[in-house]
Amino acid sequence: xxxxxxxxxxxxxxxxxxxxxxxxxxxxxxxxxxxxxxxxxxxxxxxxxxxxxxxxxxxxxxxxxxxxxxxxxxxxxxxxxxxxxxxxxxxxxxxxxxxxxxxxxxxxxxxxxxxxxxxxxxxxxxxxxxxxxxxxxxxxxxxxxxxxxxxxxxxxxxxxxxxxxxxxxxxxxxxxxxxxxxxxxxxxxxxxxxxxxxxxxxxxxxxxxxxxxxxxxxxxxxxxxxxxxxxxxxxxxxxxxxxxxxxxxxxxxxxxxxxxxxxxxxxxxxxxxxxxxxxxxxxxxxxxxxxxxxxxxxxxxxxxxxxxxxxxxxxxxxxxxxxxxxxxxxxxxxxxxxxxxxxxxxxxxxxxxxxxxxxxxxxxxxxxxxxxxxxxxxxxxxxxxxxxxxxxxxxxxxxxxxxxxxxxxxxxxx
Numbered sequence: 054x055x056x057x058x059x060x061x062x063x064x065x066x067x068x069x070x071x072x073x074x075x076x077x078x079x080x081x082x083x084x085x086x087x088x089x090x091x092x093x094x095x096x097x098x099x100x101x102x103x104x105x106x107x108x109x110x111x112x113x114x115x116x117x118x119x120x121x122x123x124x125x126x127x128x129x130x131x132x133x134x135x136x137x138x139x140x141x142x143x144x145x146x147x148x149x150x151x152x153x154x155x156x157x158x159x160x161x162x163x164x165x166x167x168x169x170x171x172x173x174x175x176x177x178x179x180x181x182x183x184x185x186x187x188x189x190x191x192x193x194x195x196x197x198x199x200x201x202x203x204x205x206x207x208x209x210x211x212x213x214x215x216x217x218x219x220x221x222x223x224x225x226x227x228x229x230x231x232x233x234x235x236x237x238x239x240x241x242x243x244x245x246x247x248x249x250x251x252x253x254x255x256x257x258x259x260x261x262x263x264x265x266x267x268x269x270x271x272x273x274x275x276x277x278x279x280x281x282x283x284x285x286x287x288x289x290x291x292x293x294x295x296x297x298x299x300x301x302x303x304x305x306x307x308x309x310x311x312x313x314x315x316x317x318x319x320x321x322x323x324x325x326x327x328x329x330x331x332x333x334x335x336x337x338x339x340x341x342x343x344x345x346x347x348x349x350x351x352x353x354x355x356x357x358x359x360x361x362x363x364x365x366x367x368x369x370x371x372x373x374x375x376x377x378x379x380x381x382x383x384x385x386x387x388x389x390x391x392x393x394x395x396x397x398x399x400x401x402x403x404x405x406x407x408x409x410x411x412x413x414x415x416x417x418x419x420x421x422x423x424x425x426x427x428x429x430x431x432x433x434x435x436x437x438x439x440x441x442x443x444x445x446x447x448x449x450x451x452x453x454x455x456x457x458x459x460x461x462x463x464x465x466x467x
Contacts, residue, residue, distance in 0.1 A: 082247060083304050088237035088286040090441065091212075093421070093451050095409070095459075099216050099232040100127035106212050106234055108134040115248040116153040117205045117437070119423075120221035123173030127220030132177055139186040150187045154252055156201040157192040191255045193293075201251070201293055202434035204232075204423045207244040212236055213288075215422050215439055217410040228408035229390070231323070231455055233421050233439060240288045244437070247290060251435075285442045289422075293435035305424040305438040306431040310335045312414045312440075319345045321456045323411040326350075326427040328364040330372075337376035340384045349460050351407045352389040352398055370466070388463025398464060410438070411455055416448040 094102045104127075107114060122128050135151060142149040153174065174190045181188050193201045206214040216232030289304040306329065313320065313335040320339060327333065327350060340346050350366050364372075370387060377385065389398055390407040412420040422438025424430040443451070 082243075082288070082290040084240060084243040084288040086237055086239040086243070086286055086288065087283040088213075088235040088240055088441070089283050090443075090447075091234040091236060093455055094216075094232045094234070095455055096229060097126075099218065099230045100130050100220060102232060102234055103127070103206055103214050103216065103220075104130035104134040106208055106214050107131060107206060108137045109208065109212070110138045110149060110151065111209050112148070113150045113245075114138075114152070114206060114208045115245055115252075116151065117155075117201065117203045117248065117251075118153070118219050118221075119156045119200060119202045119204065120219040121153070121155050121172045121174065122221045123177060125220050125222050128173070131220055135177065135181060135188065139181045139183065139188075142186040143183055146185055148185050148187070150189065152189045152191070152248070152252060154191050154193065154201065154248065154255060157194045191252055193251070193255045195293070200429075200434050202423055202430065203290065203437040205244060205248075205437045207241045207248065210238055210241045210245060213241050213244060215437055217421070217423055218408050228406050229459060231409040231411050231421060235286065235439070237283075237286065240286060243288055284444075284447075287440040288437070289440060290437040291435060294433050303424060303431045303436060305420070305422065305436060305440075306331065308438075308440050309412060309420055309426075312412070312418050312420065313339050316344045316414050318415055319347070320415075321347050321411070321413045321452050323349045323407055323409040323456060323459070324426045325406070325408045325410070326425045326430075327366055328369045328427045329431040332426045332431065333369060333373050334376065337373055341376075341378050341381045343381065343384060345384050346386065347456070347460060348385070348387045349390065349407055349456065349463055350387070352466075374467070382467065385467045387465075387467040388460055389466055390459070391462055391464050407459070409455070413448055413452050413456070416445045416452070417443060419443055419448060419451060 092102065107116075116131075123132050138149055138151065141147070155172065155174075172190075174188075178188050178190065195201065204216045204219060206212075208214075212234065213236075214232065214234045216230060218228055218230035218232075287308065289308055291303045291305070310331060313332075316339050320336075322336075336346060352366055374382065374385070391398055410422055410424055410426075414420075419441045420438060421441075422436065424434075424436040424438050430436055
């Protein structure tokens with residue numbers, strides 16, 4: 054009976070996402086499948102795992118990041134893996150192609166966030182490209198909205214790595230990041246097909262062509278029965294929209310709101326920023342129903358920028374608390390991120406900032422990926438996330454590894 058109830062939860066989430074996609078005739082990529090979760094990772098583990106998986110490439114790999122700097126720790130780890138793959142390709146005389154798709158800030162975006170043109174990948178291409186090894190790089194130029202914010206590596210249509218941070222300027226060593234890797238042919242195939250469309254559209258620079266092509270992707274809605282080795286997983290992603298007026302409703306937003314509305318006992322949540330009004334309302338609804346909600350965020354994370362894009366974390370928590378019944382406020386447990394050694398609050402651009410995108414509901418439903426719970430992530434950016442149905446033991450172990458230690462170091466707010 055418990056398994057049937059668990060199964061219905063992810064069925065409901067999948068159905069909600071797929072139904073919304075078809076009803077609105079919008080691109081909301083949602084692909085259910087089976088996957089073996091290899092592991093979940095935090096902090097420096099994140100890009101060590103990315104490099105380890107990438108080094109196993111046999112024929113092809115597709116890489117998507119928002120930012121990339123080869124001189125960063127993570128960038129250097131990825132570069133070393135590419136060198137290993139090149140050596141293997143040349144030794145075995147076996148063709149291998151690695152494609153990297155990056156976001157490049159246009160003039161408006163650069164005014165707010167600075168330029169990100171110095172990746173170092175062009176030099177690496179010259180060093181590594183050979184008769185058998187091919188490293189290709191393409192860029193999506195974005196304005197203030199509509200960035201390619203996904204962080205995904207797909208390898209040989211077999212391994213999929215999804216994380217919340219980028220290999221950029223050493224930031225991956227200052228930010229608290231999370232990631233998961235999994236093995237799934239069907240989800241990797243879906244990711245590659247999506248990558249192919251984005252890659253081609255970037256080369257011809259046609260946003261409408263992206264949307265038309267992606268809408269033609271078949272959305273499968275059948276989820277198979279669980280077996281002992283694999284879990285049910287939903288791969289969700291959305292198209293970037295550059296207009297501040299028109300925006301797609303993120304499938305991850307649909308998934309997490311459905312999960313929160315169906316929560317019965319407990320929610321663990323980490324996000325760099327929270328200001329999406331629908332997510333705030335869903336959390337308030339859960340708390341008012343008596344669901345224990347444990348939240349971990351940075352009080353000052355992106356504070357200056359988020360004032361322009363929908364509100365700071367502090368103002369969003371004030372809105373959340375204002376929606377709570379007085380006798381239900383005890384079900385909200387919020388801690389602000391602190392520097393581990395000094396216990397001081399993490400500053401806007403200081404170390405130990407929480408950049409993780411993590412949610413676990415009722416020790417069953419796991420949501421991880423690149424989507425922050427702000428207006429950009431929920432409405433405008435191209436994001437990729439995973440929704441997985443786990444056993445209680447699996448979920449509790451993940452919460453302990455990813456959430457609990459960091460939460461215990463936080464400063465109590467509620």
